[in-house]
Amino acid sequence: MAELRTLARPYAKAAFSAAQELNQLAEWDKVLTVAGQVTANADIRRLLANPGLEEQKKAELILEVAGEEATDQVRNFFSVLAGNQRLALLPEIAVLFNTYRADLERxxxxxxxxxxxxxxxxxxxxxxxxxxxxxxxxxxxxxxxxxxxxxxxxxxxxxxxxxxxxxxxxxxxxxxxx
Known part of the structure; x- marks a missing residue:
């Protein structure tokens, strides 16, 4: 788990910086939280581990299953995660993002x-x-x-x-x- 958190940290920091810069902390938090819950599901984890499915398609499926309206920046973030094969880190990214937001908002x-x-x-x-x-x-x-x-x-x-x-x-x- 600590290893996952270490891998997720730079992505969470990047997402937090982007959300803060765009003044969209609540929106990003909502999408990441739902996506984190979706990707924590055992069936979705098996889907993410499927090498026959294209990584970008996996990202689109997560956003679709999450049912959230994602901005272009959020979609780009998911695309980067997919390109680096890091979609499985979404639960940890969501937790870290929430922690950074809580620290900022005290x-x-x-x-x-x-x-x-x-x-x-x-x-x-x-x-x-x-x-x-x-x-x-x-x-x-x-x-x-x-x-x-x-x-x-x-x-x-x-x-x-x-x-x-x-x-x-x-x-x-x-x-x-x-």
């Missing part, structure tokens, strides 16, 4: 998994506190996992804050075991 997506349902007020307070701590605009997604026993686990990118009872018990077991 936003962050946070997943909160809690043992009990969070009220709207609790979600707002948590989002506000995290926004102040991370100095970014926070988009919060809450989910429920009763196996946590109590507390919550907060995830964003590489940052994980495990404030669950299950997590604390696990740490205690590790400490006692050593």
């Amino acid at each position: 936003t962050v997506d946070i997943d909160v998994t809690s043992a009990f349902e969070l009220t709207d007020e609790q979600q707002q307070k948590l989002a506000q506190a995290l926004s102040e701590k991370l100095e970014r605009k926070v988009s919060l997604a809450a989910s429920l996992d009763k196996s946590l026993i109590g507390g919550a686990v907060i995830r964003t990118g590489d940052l994980v804050i495990d404030a669950s009872v299950r997590g604390k018990l696990k740490k205690l077991v590790e400490t006692l075991g050593s």
Whole structure:
């Protein structure tokens, strides 16, 4: 996976620069996200691996299946990917592009998994506190996992804050075991 990310990085940077220059970040993000989801599909991956199908045709098929109206610049980007046989990198390119956009716009997506349902007020307070701590605009997604026993686990990118009872018990077991 790290290798794919390394290969995808220059393409994602080029796409981001082009989108930023054209003031079309949202449009490019939408097309790349959908194309990334499409190319992550196992059937589409097999299609991309088919040597009997011309690379440019593969790019056209991805754009068609994605169902997105693509600008000439986006079509050109897909053509370059096809020419370099890098269409399979689209899922990673989409993730990196989204990361670059979030950094530019100072936003962050946070997943909160809690043992009990969070009220709207609790979600707002948590989002506000995290926004102040991370100095970014926070988009919060809450989910429920009763196996946590109590507390919550907060995830964003590489940052994980495990404030669950299950997590604390696990740490205690590790400490006692050593």
